[in-house]
Amino acid sequence: MGRGVRYRDPVVWSVRLAFWVVLAFLFVPLVILAAVSFHPGRFMTFPPQGLSWRWYETLFTSSQWLDPIRNSLLVAFASSLIATTMALVLALVLSRYPVRFGGAFRRLGMLPLLLPPVIMGVAYVAFFHAIGFSGRIENLIISHAVFNAPFPLMLISAGLNKVGKELEESAMNLGARPGVVLRTVTLPLIRADIFAGALLAFILSLNEYIVAFLVAGFTVVTLPIELFASLRYSYSPVIAAASVVFILGTAALVAMADRMAGGLWD
Amino acid sequence: MALKTQPSSIPGGETVTAVAPAAREGRWARLLLIYPVGMLVVFFVIPLVMMFVVSFYRNIPGAGWEPAFTLENYVRAFSRGLYRDRLIYTLEISALNAVLCLLIGYPFTYYLVRLASPFWRKVGLTLAISTLWLTYVVRSYAWSVLLSATSGIGQVLFWLGVTERPTGYAPGPLATVVGLLYVFLPFMILSLYGSLKAIDPSMEEASMNLGARPWRTFWHVVLPLSLPGAAAGAVMVFLLTMGNYVVPSILGQPAQWTMPVIITNQVMNESNVPFGAAMSVILLAVLGLLGYATGRLVGSARVNPYAGSRVAEGGERR
Numbered sequence: 001m002g003r004g005v006r007y008r009d010p011v012v013w014s015v016r017l018a019f020w021v022v023l024a025f026l027f028v029p030l031v032i033l034a035a036v037s038f039h040p041g042r043f044m045t046f047p048p049q050g051l052s053w054r055w056y057e058t059l060f061t062s063s064q065w066l067d068p069i070r071n072s073l074l075v076a077f078a079s080s081l082i083a084t085t086m087a088l089v090l091a092l093v094l095s096r097y098p099v100r101f102g103g104a105f106r107r108l109g110m111l112p113l114l115l116p117p118v119i120m121g122v123a124y125v126a127f128f129h130a131i132g133f134s135g136r137i138e139n140l141i142i143s144h145a146v147f148n149a150p151f152p153l154m155l156i157s158a159g160l161n162k163v164g165k166e167l168e169e170s171a172m173n174l175g176a177r178p179g180v181v182l183r184t185v186t187l188p189l190i191r192a193d194i195f196a197g198a199l200l201a202f203i204l205s206l207n208e209y210i211v212a213f214l215v216a217g218f219t220v221v222t223l224p225i226e227l228f229a230s231l232r233y234s235y236s237p238v239i240a241a242a243s244v245v246f247i248l249g250t251a252a253l254v255a256m257a258d259r260m261a262g263g264l265w266d
Numbered sequence: 267m268a269l270k271t272q273p274s275s276i277p278g279g280e281t282v283t284a285v286a287p288a289a290r291e292g293r294w295a296r297l298l299l300i301y302p303v304g305m306l307v308v309f310f311v312i313p314l315v316m317m318f319v320v321s322f323y324r325n326i327p328g329a330g331w332e333p334a335f336t337l338e339n340y341v342r343a344f345s346r347g348l349y350r351d352r353l354i355y356t357l358e359i360s361a362l363n364a365v366l367c368l369l370i371g372y373p374f375t376y377y378l379v380r381l382a383s384p385f386w387r388k389v390g391l392t393l394a395i396s397t398l399w400l401t402y403v404v405r406s407y408a409w410s411v412l413l414s415a416t417s418g419i420g421q422v423l424f425w426l427g428v429t430e431r432p433t434g435y436a437p438g439p440l441a442t443v444v445g446l447l448y449v450f451l452p453f454m455i456l457s458l459y460g461s462l463k464a465i466d467p468s469m470e471e472a473s474m475n476l477g478a479r480p481w482r483t484f485w486h487v488v489l490p491l492s493l494p495g496a497a498a499g500a501v502m503v504f505l506l507t508m509g510n511y512v513v514p515s516i517l518g519q520p521a522q523w524t525m526p527v528i529i530t531n532q533v534m535n536e537s538n539v540p541f542g543a544a545m546s547v548i549l550l551a552v553l554g555l556l557g558y559a560t561g562r563l564v565g566s567a568r569v570n571p572y573a574g575s576r577v578a579e580g581g582e583r584r
Contacts, residue, residue: 015376015377023374023393026393026397029412032411033407033408082305085301090302097295097296098292105303108310109302111306116508116550116553118509119550121533122543127313129539149302210511210530224401231403
């Protein structure tokens with residue numbers, strides 16, 4: 001333990017043990033998934049019987065999996081674009097101009113974060129059914145956009161706070177028009193936060209299940225929906241292979257967002 | 267404060283030409299708000315209102331619903347033992363999960379925060395919460411494999427000779443509890459990390475220098491100081507568990523189904539949207555009441571799944 005607090009005490013030792021047990025608890029399931037995905041047999045027996053890429057081949061050659069992957073990427077891309085532009089306009093205007101009810105608008109933008117997704121999903125079912133426009137991919141894009149907008153909103157607001165107004169004011173004092181200031185000073189300064197926010201919205205949309213299932217589950221199949229459905233009706237290592245692809249993709253995107261935001265945590 | 271007032275303070279001829287576009291810009295800027303606020307009103311507020319309205323509609327089996335004002339959906343939700351039991355079960359398992367996450371997350375996070383090297387601290391935190399973004403479907407599936415008879419622990423126990431034949435534990439009560447713990451532990455760690463990190467290590471050193479043993483130091487110094495973060499984390503985990511659909515539906519048998527599973531089944535399988543909406547309103551009311559009460563207890567700004575992270579810094583600002 002740090003900073004001179006060194007004791008050969010059973011409490012200290014059990015805490016250290018607990019630390020490693022928890023880390024194992026978090027990672028063993030994912031390692032087992034990877035093992036299953038490389039196992040040649042339909043079922044993973046112990047001890048294992050060799051290595052094979054066959055499940056990955058099936059994954060990337062069958063339309064059962066390729067179509068959902070395409071749908072997921074399309075929904076994630078379009079919804080993160082909408083979420084980020086919404087968040088950017090909201091954060092920028094509220095932080096730089098006096099707006100009546102500005103605080104209420106900001107809280108409204110953050111509210112989707114506090115709502116359980118299943119309730120939001122039921123609300124969308126009622127809403128889209130009532131306006132006679134259900135089961136479309138557009139519905140899914142819009143629901144994900146609104147539901148994930150709090151993340152870019154938080155990151156962009158934090159970025160604007162950090163940057164401060166001094167540079168913008170200097171530019172204005174030197175005679176730059178507001179549009180020029182926005183384009184040449186403000187946006188470049190918060191570019192990393194905008195991209196990090198967009199990436200988070202993208203990741204969340206890619207990983208979201210229940211809103212997608214309720215909004216368009218029977219017509220637009222995303223990757224989590226296909227995963228869920230196939231593990232209900234069959235037990236195949238292809239699901240494990242798809243999961244591994246999912247894990248690696250998400251990890252890479254989170255690492256990117258983390259770098260751009262200069263550390264998401266701590 | 268505002269940009270548009272700034273140029274007026276400049277002496278000289280620039281002033282007049284600078285103020286006018288700035289003021290115009292402010293008007294344009296406020297007009298732009300129509301886009302995000304309009305989206306939020308149309309696609310967030312109105313759907314919720316619509317759900318509330320539909321919860322009073324009458325269901326027509328096989329043909330959607332008809333506008334009406336009936337309380338029969340609510341009467342059904344409260345009068346049938348099945349739905350009442352599900353709500354109580356949901357509250358119970360959510361409370362259990364909050365306690366488990368706290369008991370397991372606390373020593374872990376305490377050790378993590380007290381690591382001497384900032385580099386390893388960052389690595390540890392990143393690892394601990396790296397599963398947070400991964401879809402619940404994959405995380406639950408991982409446990410259903412791990413606890414299965416054909417590919418997981420069942421095979422290992424059989425191979426070791428502990429059991430006579432490979433046994434599976436998923437789906438079932440054990441799998442549901444473990445799965446919920448697995449999925450929400452990172453949120454607890456995140457919440458605890460912020461509050462434990464804020465405690466100055468010299469406080470502990472002072473306590474030790476005065477002769478207190480580590481356990482006594484922990485009990486009288488660290489624990490009281492970390493209580494707000496621990497409480498906020500527990501509340502967060504409780505509320506998130508109550509709203510989770512994927513884990514109990516993949517890792518649970520019908521006896522472990524929580525309110526979100528019942529609601530989704532009503533909407534998707536029974537096509538009874540009014541009843542699903544009524545139960546959603548009930549769940550939302552229970553969550554809102556609990557969230558409000560506990561928010562007052564632990565500080566409402568902390569009741570945010572990402573409180574304690576840099577992500578949350580900009581959001582709850584005044």
